[in-house]
Amino acid sequence: MEAEIVGLKFQLESMDTITLEPHYMKGLHAWFLHQIQAYDPELSAYLHDGQGEKPFTLSRLMGPMQWRNSHWLLPARQSYEFYLTLLSGPVIEGMVPWFQQLPKSLTLARQSFRLQKVDLFLPAIAYQDLVMGWNSTKKLELSFLSPTSFRRQGNHYPLPDPRNVFQSYLRRWNDFSGYLVEVEPFLDWIQQCVLIDRHWLESVKTTAGKQGQVTGFVGSVAFALSKKAHDEPDYIELYYALGKMAPYCGTGHKTPFGLGQTRWGWKTGTIHQFLPLQVQFQEQAxxxxxxxxxxxFLSQRKRTGGERALNICHTQAVILARRELGESLLAIATDLQMPYETAKTYSKRAQKAFKAQAEKS
Known part of the structure; x- marks a missing residue:
């Protein structure tokens, strides 16, 4: 049976000292899509614009970084890596020509890394293989190595509620596996029968997302089944298959931009084992x-009530905070999906309000 999911590790070397903006993940994401566009524009468009779940995940760069002057500083001649997973057989097949002629370098913000090699990080298997090899009495332990969050009622939800966790996996399963599962009955079973046996979690704010920040969690969770779960053996099989799929598909939203990186097993320690100290500091700051x-900004408004006032003040705050980090207004407007002139107006009002407060103080 042909491969339908696979995980790859890209190993890089910084050719010179490299300086990256806080939101460099957008550049890495764009580099990947441009690579595919060069030989298959239709596949690249599907990866970028396709309806439903994205058939890939992409991690952040991992390696020695320093946080200086609101930018990441990557020393020369250092090793870095990032992870790419593919969740669709046709996508894997369509990318074979790229794998056979990989570029020798990767460019971010006009600065280059040498692409040393690409290795298998997760084996290339078929979805059917995921349902085999699990002990139904074993706890399912997962670790979340980058901030993980879910969308719930229009907001970010930074907790590993079993229903949210397995719903995120089931969406990918239904989109790509070819084995369609009725959603609500299975999720009802998850809610009734899947327990959190233990956890170690910390919350962190990250710069991914259109509104400048996402509150997510990192850490480890052990899921267990209640006695009632064994009334539905087919659901138990699917539960373990989805758990086995987790490192391939990631958890939650924004997985093509580095969020929700997931691994099997329990990883203990402090947040610094999951995020470098500089990442934690910059993102929380x-x-x-x-x-x-x-x-x-809310305190300066005559009418502070209502969701609209809060949204306006929050948008002004996002733009000003990111401008303070040295980001261009055009990049911020693009990320927030708003016209440049609108972002410019928000920026001017935010600067005026901040200046007025400073003068008052």
Missing amino acids: LGQRIDQLTEL
């Missing part, structure tokens, strides 16, 4: 700055 500015 940005989130705190946005919260601080939002409260400031």
